[in-house]
Amino acid sequence: MEDNSFNQAVATELLTGEGAEVTLAVDGQDGVNQLRQHPEAFDVVLMDMQMPKMDGLTATRLLRQDPRFADLPIVAMTANVSQQDRDACHEAGMNEHLAKPLDFPEVVATLQRLTARAPVPVNEANQTTDPLAKILQRFGGNVALYRKLLVEFKQSFTESLQQLDAAINAQQWPQVQTILHTMKGTSGTAGLVSLYDAIVELERHNKQQSPSELQVTMADCVAQLTNLSAHEYQQIQQQLAGKAEQSTSPVAQVDLPQLLSELLESLQVGNMKAIDLAEQLVAQIDESHQDAAQQLLQMTENLQFELAVAQLKELMEQL
Structure with missing residues (x-):
């Protein structure tokens, strides 16, 4: 349960990438309603603390009053990490407390432990002092x-x-x-x-x-x-x-007509996969078309999909 669209996108991208089925709720009331309608559909709840209409503590208390959800794991997500906040979470009936900004490996390990899935150990030995590397660690190294x-x-x-x-x-x-x-x-x-x-x-x-x-x-x-x-x-x-x-890793070559077709389709429907495809295009297109491909990538990264479609069509005519 999370009201912020960016945090929803982060959770959905990260967790579906690990094989989870994610259902979003925009606030506590929405989450409680979904659980009541489909009580058998959920293995665990990630609960934001501050949400409109109904906050995380209130939503958790309501769920714990229902015998169907007495043992449902509920994990708090909050930027407040004081002992008082932790105590409030546990008193409301939450099982765990995750601090924002979320550390992805820790989130996965916590969810797998609470749902009795195979644990993923968080490797303490790989800690780094490089700021960018530390950020990427939180996202499982997925650049x-x-x-x-x-x-x-x-x-x-x-x-x-x-x-x-x-x-x-x-x-x-x-x-x-x-x-x-x-x-x-x-x-x-x-x-x-x-x-x-x-x-x-x-x-x-x-x-x-x-x-x-x-x-x-x-x-x-x-x-x-x-x-x-x-x-x-x-x-x-x-x-x-x-x-x-x-990076010294070789770029896997993809059939260029197929790549162009997939990129055009992704841009036309606003699919975020277009960023990956545009990066692949930049990596393997010939030097004479690099400037146009770089402009296309920049438009795609800025979510200027209509401009990117026009740029791509113009590029395709030149190839």
Whole structure:
């Protein structure tokens, strides 16, 4: 149960990649309703703590009142990691507590243990101090998946910035707090560390300052967060590009007409698989068409699918 679209995308991509069947609920009430309608369909519940309509603690208490869900594993997901928060989760009836930003291997190991599946050990020996490598470890080392989720983060964060600007202009400080909490979670999950730290500081001010003080503190915060997120996003993309250049693994050759056909179909329906296909095209197209292919990849990564379709059709005419 998770209300944020980016976090939903992260959970769905990661868990389906491990063979899980994922059902999304947009808030606690929606999740409780789905469980009541299909009580035998679920092996475990991942429960966000702060959601509209019904929070995670309330939803868990309601489920535990129903004998059908007395033994259903429920795992809390929250950016609040104090002992008080942990105690509140366990008192409500939750089995485990996972801190955001989520560490993917830890999530998988926890779910497999609670559902009596074969455990996947979390290898402590592979810990690294490299910032990008640490982020990728959380995503199981899946670079392609991380690139996809970064694109989704950019879109989600832009929408949150618009919501934050409206709430600040209306001086709706409780709503500002809710939006900042969501933005903190998504930026942490996406691995934008400086952005995460800046939002944590804004969240602290919003909790502690008076409304008159907040009008001053929050006056320029949307512009600051916009600039910081764009800068750090670009940094990570450059690091990922450098990592790809350093890779010595040969690129598997795919039949070019088939690749072009699949890419066009994916772009036309808005399938995120198009990013992978566009990367494959860049990797194997001849040098005379590299600029056009790179532009196509950039459009695809920015989710400008209509522009990418036009670019691809033009490229196909030249081949």
